[in-house]
Amino acid sequence: MDNLQAKNRIEVIDREGWRKEYLITKAILHIGSDSRNDIVLDGGRSSGIEPRHAQLIVPPGGHGYRLVNLGQSPILLAGEGRILPQRGAMDLRDGDTIRIGDHTFRFFATQGASSSIGLSFRLSDTQLTVDAVLDGLITVQNLGNTPGVQFKLTLEGLSPAWYELGPGPILFPGAQKEVPMRIRHAQEWSVPAGPRTVVIRAMATSAYPGENASMSRVIQIAPFYRHALRLIPV
Numbered sequence: 001m002d003n004l005q006a007k008n009r010i011e012v013i014d015r016e017g018w019r020k021e022y023l024i025t026k027a028i029l030h031i032g033s034d035s036r037n038d039i040v041l042d043g044g045r046s047s048g049i050e051p052r053h054a055q056l057i058v059p060p061g062g063h064g065y066r067l068v069n070l071g072q073s074p075i076l077l078a079g080e081g082r083i084l085p086q087r088g089a090m091d092l093r094d095g096d097t098i099r100i101g102d103h104t105f106r107f108f109a110t111q112g113a114s115s116s117i118g119l120s121f122r123l124s125d126t127q128l129t130v131d132a133v134l135d136g137l138i139t140v141q142n143l144g145n146t147p148g149v150q151f152k153l154t155l156e157g158l159s160p161a162w163y164e165l166g167p168g169p170i171l172f173p174g175a176q177k178e179v180p181m182r183i184r185h186a187q188e189w190s191v192p193a194g195p196r197t198v199v200i201r202a203m204a205t206s207a208y209p210g211e212n213a214s215m216s217r218v219i220q221i222a223p224f225y226r227h228a229l230r231l232i233p234v
Contacts, residue, residue: 008058008065008108012039015102029056030070031100041103048073048101065092065107075100078195095197095218116144117151118176119213121200123183129222134183140169140202141176148172149207153179157198161186168202185224193223 008024022039029038034051041049050071057066068089069075075084078097084090092098097106118141123134142149151168162183169177183198195218203212 010039010056011106011108012041013104013106014041024056024058027058030054031056032071041101049103053100064094066090067092067098071100073101078104093197093199094216095195097195114143114208114211114213116146116208116211117141117202117204117213118143119200119202119215121215121217123217123219126217126219127222128183128185128219130185130187130224132185134219136181136183138166138179138181138200138202139176140171140179142171142173144208145173146204146207149204151202151204154201154203155181155198156201157196158183158191159186159188161188162191183219185222187224191221193221195219196221 010022010024011019012022013019026038030052031037031039031041031054032052033041033049037052041053050073053069053071054075055068055070057068058064059066066089067075067084069084069086072086074086076082076099077084077090077092078099082090084098092107094108095106097104099105118139120139121136123136125132125134128134138153140151140153142151148170149172150170153165153168155163155165162185164182164184166179166181169179171177181200197216197218199214199216201212201214
């Protein structure tokens with residue numbers, strides 16, 4: 001297990017507020033009520049936990065997770081309304097939260113790293129309301145030796161209706177540049193209120209093929225209400 005992967009961790013909270021943090025030191029681990037699991041959830045403290053309920057796979061590099069549902073009941077990805085059915089699998093990113101029975105799991109994953117691309121990302125706030133915007137700055141740096149590199153920036157987790165993102169910069173070795181971004185509430189029914197993970201990714205395919213850098217943040221999306229009034233004559 002390399003140093004990046006050893007930084008991965010999971011926070012577990014039960015319905016009574018009991019909380020424990022687990023460091024991820026294996027490429028594959030199992031979750032359930034049986035004592036032979038890597039993460040053992042006491043069935044007496046919570047309902048809905050099966051002897052071997054889920055399998056967690058950490059891919060090479062440790063930049064996320066692959067979750068497999070081994071149980072009979074579905075697993076909920078909180079904040080996005082996605083359901084992981086029996087024998088199904090889904091990818092998880094830094095900040096994602098799931099529910100198994102009465103237990104809540106929050107996953108913390110090492111950010112994507114690159115020896116040639118430097119990336120940092122900050123937001124003015126993490127609360128996204130209907131009448132406000134989140135302003136952000138993305139800093140991209142050319143850590144490699146290739147001159148005049150064109151970088152590409154993408155945002156994952158929201159559709160283009162939710163954000164404005166400046167163009168990726170052209171940088172010489174050692175140079176860096178700040179790129180502005182803005183997230184607004186698009187009032188789309190398909191995006192539920194609650195926590196939402198957004199990922200900024202930088203790449204330069206021509207200069208540094210196969211490399212990319214990424215950073216994620218969890219924002220809280222406020223609910224919105226849209227009512228219609230119809231008058232019916234009597």
